[in-house]
Amino acid sequence: MIEAEFWDYEDEDEWAEAVSGDIAFIIEQALDARGQALVAFPGGKTPAPVFAKLAATKLKWKHVTIIPTDDRLVAVNDPLSNIAAIAKVFIPLGARVLPIATENKDYKMAGNAADARLQDLHWPIDLVWLGIGADGHTASIFPGPDLDEALNGPKTRRATGVMPDPLPAEAPIARVTLTKESIVTARTITIAITGADKRKVLERAIEDGPSSTVPIGRVLADYEQPIDIHWLDA
Numbered sequence: 632m633i634e635a636e637f638w639d640y641e642d643e644d645e646w647a648e649a650v651s652g653d654i655a656f657i658i659e660q661a662l663d664a665r666g667q668a669l670v671a672f673p674g675g676k677t678p679a680p681v682f683a684k685l686a687a688t689k690l691k692w693k694h695v696t697i698i699p700t701d702d703r704l705v706a707v708n709d710p711l712s713n714i715a716a717i718a719k720v721f722i723p724l725g726a727r728v729l730p731i732a733t734e735n736k737d738y739k740m741a742g743n744a745a746d747a748r749l750q751d752l753h754w755p756i757d758l759v760w761l762g763i764g765a766d767g768h769t770a771s772i773f774p775g776p777d778l779d780e781a782l783n784g785p786k787t788r789r790a791t792g793v794m795p796d797p798l799p800a801e802a803p804i805a806r807v808t809l810t811k812e813s814i815v816t817a818r819t820i821t822i823a824i825t826g827a828d829k830r831k832v833l834e835r836a837i838e839d840g841p842s843s844t845v846p847i848g849r850v851l852a853d854y855e856q857p858i859d860i861h862w863l864d865a
């Protein structure tokens with residue numbers, strides 16, 4: 632059973648403060664325990680206010696490695712680039728920000744290259760912060776020909792290339808994503824979402840668990856720890 636608790640907010644500032652507070656706490660715990668922290672942050676539009684709050688938090692950023700949960704195969708100066716949004720905020724603070732994708736025309740090769748690079752990190756990830764699409768995708772685990780590889784590939788596989796089918800209107804591009812295994816082995820998962828549509832999709836996915844028809848349900852069904860879900864009524 633998925634053990635999830637919703638935290639509801641009506642004010643964006645309060646929501647962003649709460650999410651960044653939780654993330655900072657987890658990073659501090661990792662730094663205290665292991666002297667370093669490995670975290671995965673989502674892309675898309677939702678994280679921006681949280682990034683701003685987090686950037687204002689005093690942490691030993693030089694010991695923090697940040698990877699995106701997923702990225703779109705675009706140039707780093709493309710507004711759709713997830714790594715660009717993370718790098719812009721956290722590189723100036725001294726964090727190590729590592730890309731998961733390169734602008735490779737072959738998304739399978741891009742996934743293989745990302746997987747090889749990620750093997751060298753200190754696993755498991757301390758925190759995976761997940762975003763969700765209104766279609767129920769999370770990270771870049773989408774319906775399509777690569778769904779099974781992303782959900783059920785070899786346990787040692789950290790990342791994989793994905794061609795969403797159908798392509799999402801807001802970013803109709805091939806992706807590289809962390810695999811379900813990389814996500815569910817994380818020490819902590821937290822979710823931050825906005826809007827009634829996403830909440831409905833997530834509640835249904837949690838209810839359905841392993842039989843969920845959407846990727847977020849299939850991922851969470853294999854996570855054995857409690858999850859905090861920060862929901863902004865926007």
Ligand SMILES: O=C1O[C@H](COP(=O)(O)O)[C@@H](O)[C@H](O)[C@H]1O
Nearest residue numbers: 673674675676677762763764770
């Ligand atoms: O494509 C993506 O979508 C999800 C959700 O994005 P949002 O703009 O609706 O917040 C995101 O979590 C993921 O990282 C991204 O690549």
